[in-house]
Amino acid sequence: MSHKAGVGVLRLKAGRERSLRRRHPWVFSGAIDTLSGQLASGATVRVEAADGAFLAWAAYSANSQIRARVWSFEQAVYPDAALMAARIGAALQHRQQWLDASTLADEGACRLLHGESDGLPGVIVDRYGKALVMQLLSAGAEHWREVLIEALLQQTGCSVLVERSDTDARQLEGLPPTSGVLHGELKGNLQIIEHGLRYEVDVLGGQKTGFYLDQRDNRQRVASLAAGRDVLNAFCYSGGFTLPALKAGASSVLSIDSSGPALASAQRNQALNGLSQAPAQWQEADVFQRLRSLRSEGRSFDLIVLDPPKFAPTSRDAERAARGYKDINLNAMKLLRPGGLLATFSCSSGISVELFRKIIAGAAADAAMPATVLANFCAAPDHPVALEFPEGEYLKGLFLKRN
Numbered sequence: 001m002s003h004k005a006g007v008g009v010l011r012l013k014a015g016r017e018r019s020l021r022r023r024h025p026w027v028f029s030g031a032i033d034t035l036s037g038q039l040a041s042g043a044t045v046r047v048e049a050a051d052g053a054f055l056a057w058a059a060y061s062a063n064s065q066i067r068a069r070v071w072s073f074e075q076a077v078y079p080d081a082a083l084m085a086a087r088i089g090a091a092l093q094h095r096q097q098w099l100d101a102s103t104l105a106d107e108g109a110c111r112l113l114h115g116e117s118d119g120l121p122g123v124i125v126d127r128y129g130k131a132l133v134m135q136l137l138s139a140g141a142e143h144w145r146e147v148l149i150e151a152l153l154q155q156t157g158c159s160v161l162v163e164r165s166d167t168d169a170r171q172l173e174g175l176p177p178t179s180g181v182l183h184g185e186l187k188g189n190l191q192i193i194e195h196g197l198r199y200e201v202d203v204l205g206g207q208k209t210g211f212y213l214d215q216r217d218n219r220q221r222v223a224s225l226a227a228g229r230d231v232l233n234a235f236c237y238s239g240g241f242t243l244p245a246l247k248a249g250a251s252s253v254l255s256i257d258s259s260g261p262a263l264a265s266a267q268r269n270q271a272l273n274g275l276s277q278a279p280a281q282w283q284e285a286d287v288f289q290r291l292r293s294l295r296s297e298g299r300s301f302d303l304i305v306l307d308p309p310k311f312a313p314t315s316r317d318a319e320r321a322a323r324g325y326k327d328i329n330l331n332a333m334k335l336l337r338p339g340g341l342l343a344t345f346s347c348s349s350g351i352s353v354e355l356f357r358k359i360i361a362g363a364a365a366d367a368a369m370p371a372t373v374l375a376n377f378c379a380a381p382d383h384p385v386a387l388e389f390p391e392g393e394y395l396k397g398l399f400l401k402r403n
Contacts, residue, residue: 007046008037008060010068020070023388025116027058027068041174044071044079044141045220059121059140063174069140084120084144086153088116091118092155098381099219102193103216107128109192109201110382111213112156117386122169123148126209128190128201131160133209134182137169153183160184162203164210168313179204189265192274195220197243198272207262207309212240213394214379215307215348219244221375221399222343226250229302232294232335234328238275239266241305241343246270246278250303256283256290288324291331303341304332312350321348325359326366333367336402345351345377345397353396360398375399 012020016031027047039045041062043245047055047070054075058068071079091113096104103110106129113125115137122138132152136142144166153161160269161183172281181204189200194216203210211297223244228251236255243266245253263282270280283290306328312321329344336342346356353376364371377397379385385392 001287002062007044008035008039009048010035010045010058010060011048012055016301017049017053017055020047020055020073023070023073025058025070025121025389026066026242029065029067032067041165042139043133048389059138059143061139061173064139064172066138066338069116069138071119071121071140073382074113079144080239081144081147081151084147085155085303088148088151088155091120093280094118094384102195103382106190106192107193109194109211111348111380112152112382114390116384116391117384122173124209125152126211126213127156127158128210129202130158131162131184131186131190131203132156132158133162133164133203134238135167136163137167137173137211139175139226141230142173142175149182149275158184160186162186164203164208176241182220195244197247199238199240199243199269201238201263205261206265208236212237212307214383215240215345216380218343218345218377218380221377222303223248225341226253226303227371229341230254230300232256232301232304234291234304234332235308236266236282236305237262237307239269241307242266242280243269243273243275245303245342246275246280247273250279252281254278254281254283254301256284256285256287260284280326288327288331291328291335295331295334300335300337301340302337304343306332306342308345308347310348311346311367312348315350317348318350318355321351322355322359325351325356326363329360329363330367332370333363333369333402336369338402340402342371342400342402343377344400345395347395349391349394351396352390356396357398365399370403371400372403373398374401 013033045060055069057072058070060101122141166177166179201210226245227249231253233255242255379395
């Protein structure tokens with residue numbers, strides 16, 4: 001076909017096609033034998049095995065270690081505007097099937113596009129009410145920018161589209177950070193309702209796209225056991241675990257974060273929900289240091305939540321990140337009363353589920369804290385994980401009971 005005549009070709013070294021045949025969507029630079037034809041960053045390339053057999057159509061990236069991200073494993077399914085629109089439609093349908101009515105309602109919030117697991121590598125879109133917040137994190141996603149924007153607005157009917165492509169991932173792709181309102185008008189912070197609680201969301205200046213939607217169901221699960229307990233919420237951000245615990249009847253909640261603006265937002269959220277008289281204390285501090293000083297003050301808690309930011313963006317950072325996770329968990333465990341509960345999380349894609357459990361087991365051993373695993377946490381169902389792409393399971397967590 002004529003529109004494929006100028007497409008670049010990326011041929012792999014012998015034996016390096018196995019992951020693609022298992023439909024893993026990434027091609028690393030070390031797997032490539034030869035490159036030929038048109039190789040503009042973001043443009044479509046044909047990925048071939050060493051013998052020339054077709055493997056995939058992918059987006060080429062000249063700068064990233066992930067040199068190509070697959071759009072399609074079918075030779076007859078060439079990436080074009082229709083394919084992008086169809087992938088968005090399928091992702092929206094998945095959410096309609098799996099999410100409850102309140103999450104899909106006008107004041108609800110959910111993730112609409114989750115990158116590779118929705119067949120759109122590097123494309124993240126969250127919906128907050130009638131506003132969309134988009135991240136284009138790969139050269140291929142950037143290449144299809146206008147097509148994606150048009151399809152999103154058309155299929156969702158949302159009136160505002162904000163871009164937050166200002167993460168480190170863009171730099172790895174050789175792309176400049178970019179953010180701002182692309183469509184419609186944004187009047188201050190947005191508000192959403194999650195499990196009956198109202199939160200303000202700073203989509204332009206907040207972390208990630210403004211709120212941690214992946215923890216939606218985990219917040220509810222943890223809060224269900226908060227009644228009558230003294231709770232510590234470390235890395236509390238805008239109060240996502242604090243407010244449900246207060247609403248559920250926690251005896252007290254101490255919430256710590258290093259960000260003053262995040263704590264100010266959390267306190268506004270407390271007021272928004274009529275919880276101003278609830279037994280809440282907010283502290284701006286370095287969490288690593290504060291966990292140590294709480295122990296020296298003789299403090300202890302019945303329920304502790306550890307939901308830190310990303311320590312390991314890639315597996316190369318895993319060793320350094322593992323030390324950080326062990327540090328905070330060891331010190332939190334020493335603050336836990338007998339019979340107390342610890343909800344501990346990692347959102348680092350460079351830390352596997354197995355490694356995270358190993359780190360937590362090591363911390364428990366060093367803290368001389370025998371424990372029982374009550375539950376394994378993962379992201380809410382609007383953050384799907386393709387079976388062929390385990391890296392999509394970035395959020396993992398354990399709910400432990402101190403024996």
